[in-house]
Amino acid sequence: MWIPRPDPGRARRYHAEGWWRDVSIGQAVAASCAARAHHVAVLDAQGGTLTYAELDAASSRLAGWLQNQGVGSGDIVTICLPNRAEAIVAFLGALKLGAVLNPVPVTYGPADMAYVIGKCASKAVIVAGRFRSADYTAYMARILPDLGHAPAVLVLGEGAHAVGTAWEEALARAPLADTAVPDADGPAAVLFTSGTESQPKGAVHSHNTILFGERAMARALDLTADDIAFMASPISHATGFLHGFAMTMMLGGTLSLLDVFTAPAAIAQMRAHKASWTMGATPFLTDTVRELAARSEALPDLRYFLCGGAPVPEEAVRRAADADIRVLSIYGSTESPPHTLVHPDDPAENAWTTDGRPLAGIEVRIAGADGGGVATGEVGEEWSRGPNTFLGYLDAPDLTAKALDADGWVHSGDLARGFPDGSIRIAGRIKELIIRGGQNISVREVEEKLLRIPGCRQVAVVGIPHERLGETGCAVFTVDPGTTITLADVQRFLIEAGTAKFKIPERVEVWERLPMTPSGKIQKYLIRKQLTDGIGAGGTRP
Missing domain, CATH: 3.30.300.30 (ANL, C-terminal domain)
Structure with missing residues (x-):
């Protein structure tokens, strides 16, 4: 299996400039666990609550079970769990072994699940028993006989089929004795994304590409350990995984998870947990602000609503402002996680007229058909480059070469135009x-x-x-x-x-x-x- 590595020259430069460090995601979260042991790390809609000390202990027990199943450093662990506290335990438990995370959205069907588990040669798979209308034990019973290898399976909750080990049994095992210390430039996660090719592609990120991007975003928003992030976006999808899990746990903040989004439920939970920021696709924003307007209510603790994935409607931004919520549009991809953002000191109208400007340390260019730049205001392909960009696609060097050029630019396939202040506006898509x-x-x-x-x-x-x-x-x-x-x-x-x-x-x-x-x-x-x-x-x- 071909696993991409960082370009040596760029890696040396990013380390020399301080963008990359010799710290893994697991080590960053461990520092939060040590410094804020009694602070609440995770809350969820089922009433689940974990302090950092409890998260540390539970994840060590899960890591002990995974190790007993033969999972070790560099092995890939596929995790398909809804937005519940146990998902954070699973992520951290696998990281303690030096394993590579493969978060899988709960919207995946059995065909997608089979593909990514096979592509990753996953050593372990962690799934819910049931969630909404899906029974993942049925998926696994269908997938396992034809997989070609036999991953360990861990099941949270009950399903129709008896497969794998129950969550409670795994957490009854002895904790991991020695936490692994992985190479911060090595692979940390494989995040699958569907592009123009018929099969999903596994974008490989290192500990450093993820941590740099989350530090850059936290600095731009002035987020600290005192912030409470509300996340209704799937925690096993790029948005929830990167900005819910990685950033919040790195900062030592609190993560509030909602597994089934409805505007009334989101409003109630954000109010109860005093959420200070959130991020989600445009429908989350429009539904939430319409519900707030209908009730003539506000969310006094919520400072920012980051919104991406589709153009942000002006009406939604204005309704949010009426409730004292600042909407900040954001743009990026799994290959180059959100790298432009409407910054808090930008004009309010930038949220609906632009897709933001680059975060510190990240370059963006609008390229013409020949690869050269275009004049301000002219449309070209959006390219980005920086310490946040992915290393390549898992076991796909040819696809990697198409998306990531020799100079480190990620070719997004999106058409965009630039503005004098450095902001960009997505104008359409080249790729289907x-x-x-x-x-x-x-x-x-x-x-x-x-x-x-x-x-x-x-x-x-x-x-x-x-x-x-x-x-x-x-x-x-x-x-x-x-x-x-x-x-x-x-x-x-x-x-x-x-x-x-x-x-x-x-x-x-x-x-x-x-x-x-x-x-x-x-x-x-x-x-x-x-x-x-x-x-x-x-x-x-x-």
């Missing part, structure tokens, strides 16, 4: 990607499955605007004579194929023909325009 409620959907992956529907001749999946989610998917088909394909057909087919529910199109069209170029390529921008203009193409909508 739907961002639904902050989660990335590879259209090619969905299309490849839909092409297997009997009677399907062609299919194009495109993103169409949605007031709350930013975008949702629409599948447009051409079919054999006498064939009908409905939304119910598509949903049933993709669910049976193990597709995650958030990836399933929410609208289906059957057209007589799709717009094509002379060379036979489907012109998706015309499909998107026809759908959003309500024109159609002589077809019918089921």
